[in-house]
Amino acid sequence: MATNGQALPVDLAMRILVVEDEPKVAAFLKQGLEESGHEVLSASDGNSGRRLAKEKGVDLVLLDVILPGLNGVDTCRAIRHDGGNMPILMLTALGTTDDKVAGLDAGADDYLVKPFEFQELLARIRSLSRRGHAATESNGTLAYGNLELNLMKKEATRDGQRILLTAKEFALLEFFLRNPERVLSRALISERVWDIDFNTGTNVVEAYIKLLRKKVDRDFEPKLIHNRVGLGYILTDRP
Ligand code: CA
Secondary structure, eight states, X not given: OOOOOOXXXXXXXXXXXXXXXXHHHHHHHHHHXXXXXXXXXXXXXXXXXXXXXXXXXXXXXXXXXXXSSSOHHHHHHHHHHTTOOXXXXXXXXXXXXXXXXXXXXXXXXXXXXXXXXXXXXXHHHHHHHHHTTTSEEETTEEEETTEEEETTTTEEEETTEEEOOOHHHHHHHHHXXXXXXXXXXXXXXXXXXXXXXXXXHHHHHHHHHHHHHHHHTTTSSSOOEEEETXXXXXXXXXX
């Protein structure tokens, strides 16, 4: 299994946690990622993966879905529960829509179906590492394109024009800006923004998205809040 590892520019070198129970696959991933300039931490089960994600300042997690003990989807949920907000890329041998939705619901950013080309994995990692920089936080301000949220003053502006938002609308928009260019399921949004569960929360989420679009997107270009049918919503200027 040649990795064809192409050295990445140093500024993209990351500390990557690989959670994978099959020794051969784990070794292959570690070797390829190290040849590409990344530092690799390894875990062979979900619980130790969760612990390393919490304690080791990890930049990105590669998470196998089928693991002994805590499975990959539950591990992903646990890492998010612990406050980990690094990109998480799920590795699955199954690749059905159900697994994709389960992974995204649990807070994963993307998934890759095994077997995959190593170059494809590197491309996904590169894309996820860029994503982390799409919204920048400086002086208490989150920004994406011409949309800005001042977290101190609780003020939103687009193109310099003030947008009046309710507290809940502001919280929802802040959640989008903290997770730019990432599909957010209704379940995840209702859990994080409303602290209520999927079954009671989805209509509320839809109603608030509608209100938010009217204020944030109707009179401005490009449109930023988009629907991904069957999956959820995404903040992006590239629909
Ligand atoms: Ca496995």
